[in-house]
Amino acid sequence: MADLDRVRWRCRRGLLELDLILKAFLERxxxxxxxxxxxxxxxxxxxxxxxxxxxxxxxxxxxPRHRAVVEMLRAG
Numbered sequence: 001m002a003d004l005d006r007v008r009w010r011c012r013r014g015l016l017e018l019d020l021i022l023k024a025f026l027e028r029x030x031x032x033x034x035x036x037x038x039x040x041x042x043x044x045x046x047x048x049x050x051x052x053x054x055x056x057x058x059x060x061x062x063x064p065r066h067r068a069v070v071e072m073l074r075a076g
Contacts, residue, residue: 018053040069
C-alpha cells in the first residue's frame with residue numbers, strides 16, 4: 001500500500017486535466033500493472049507536466065518503450 005500511496009502523491013500535478021487523467025489511470029489500471037509497466041509509469045511521471053499531458057492526449061507520440069502504458073493512459 002505504501003507503494004501506491006507514493007505513486008498517488010507523484011500523480012499530483014500542476015495541471016487539473018493531468019491530475020484527472022492520472023487519477024483515472026490509477027483507479028482503473030495501476031493494480032494490474034506488472035513490475036516493468038510500473039517502472040515505465042514511473043518514468044512517465046518524471047516528465048514535465050505539459051509533456052506528459054501531450055502524451056496522454058495524443059498530441060505527442062510516446063517512445064516505443066512507453067507505448068503500452070501511454071495507451072492505457074489514453075483509454076482512461
